[in-house]
Amino acid sequence: MNERIPILHARNLYKIYEKGEEKVYALDGVDFELYKGEMVAVMGASGSGKSTLLNVLGALDSPTRGGIRIHGKEAKNYHVEPNATKYRSQNIGFVFQNFNLLKDLTVEDNLALPLILKNMGDKVISQKVEEMILLVGLDGRQKHRPVELSGGQQQRVAIARALITSPPVLLADEPTGNLDYNTSIEILEMILKIKESMNQSIIMVTHDPKVATYADRVIFLHDGKLVDEYRKSEKKGHMDEILNKTKKILEG
Ligand SMILES: Nc1ncnc2c1ncn2[C@@H]1O[C@H](COP(=O)(O)OP(=O)(O)OP(=O)(O)O)[C@@H](O)[C@H]1O
Ligand SMILES: [Mg+2]
Numbered sequence: 001m002n003e004r005i006p007i008l009h010a011r012n013l014y015k016i017y018e019k020g021e022e023k024v025y026a027l028d029g030v031d032f033e034l035y036k037g038e039m040v041a042v043m044g045a046s047g048s049g050k051s052t053l054l055n056v057l058g059a060l061d062s063p064t065r066g067g068i069r070i071h072g073k074e075a076k077n078y079h080v081e082p083n084a085t086k087y088r089s090q091n092i093g094f095v096f097q098n099f100n101l102l103k104d105l106t107v108e109d110n111l112a113l114p115l116i117l118k119n120m121g122d123k124v125i126s127q128k129v130e131e132m133i134l135l136v137g138l139d140g141r142q143k144h145r146p147v148e149l150s151g152g153q154q155q156r157v158a159i160a161r162a163l164i165t166s167p168p169v170l171l172a173d174e175p176t177g178n179l180d181y182n183t184s185i186e187i188l189e190m191i192l193k194i195k196e197s198m199n200q201s202i203i204m205v206t207h208d209p210k211v212a213t214y215a216d217r218v219i220f221l222h223d224g225k226l227v228d229e230y231r232k233s234e235k236k237g238h239m240d241e242i243l244n245k246t247k248k249i250l251e252g
Contacts, residue, residue, distance in 0.1 A: 010068055038201055040219060094173075106142065159194070
């Protein structure tokens with residue numbers, strides 16, 4: 001396998017909204033490569049296009065122009081049904097700020113659902129569900145419903161559900177946005193552990209420079225354009241560098 005082929009390559013993505021005469025370029029020619037095992041944080045001001053980028057990469061939304069290559073192969077019309085459903089189910093796991101669990105289902109049933117949709121057998125399903133429950137530290141909570149869990153626990157379930165089908169790419173939109181500081185750190189540490197043990201590729205949107213310090217690379221969006229990039233360095237003070245870049249971009 002050629003390691004230099006990106007697991008996901010977004011090619012010249014545009015998303016243009018037309019409001020009467022006015023056009024909003026939510027994505028304005030974004031080119032972006034994600035490599036196997038890499039965690040990339042997407043930062044930028046409110047309205048800069050972060051969620052749009054994630055939704056377009058995940059085929060929850062369609063680009064106006066541009067395309068995606070997965071492992072070097074063009075995902076033709078990936079955003080058009082029935083391709084979009086197949087693209088998502090083969091390639092993408094999603095985690096959202098609001099957890100988006102099914103409230104009437106128990107933890108284990110929430111986790112089983114993506115596998116049921118893939119027509120897996122009962123035995124494999126219970127095995128995988130149990131594995132993921134242990135991985136995210138929710139043993140003993142199998143029969144709980146989402147309302148019976150804390151925010152952090154709900155996000156653990158959501159992360160387990162996103163990863164249970166072993167998708168090549170995990171897309172997370174502000175995964176710690178609804179959590180307090182300590183819980184956010186716990187969740188990020190868990191994501192990092194999973195990234196390292198499973199070599200999981202991750203794209204994570206965040207407002208928070210502290211969250212971005214967990215990433216191998218930080219990209220900055222401004223008005224739908226990728227305007228800067230920062231690679232994690234081992235030296236002390238890279239948090240300050242991310243903060244400085246964020247400030248510079250926010251101040252235009
Ligand atoms: N359905 C839509 N119709 C029209 N304009 C939209 C639509 N969705 C998003 N936009 C516009 O696209 C731009 C990018 O929005 P997006 O939600 O991607 O921003 P964001 O960076 O995720 O912001 P936030 O940090 O507030 O979540 C904004 O100007 C927004 O108003
Ligand atoms: Mg957003």
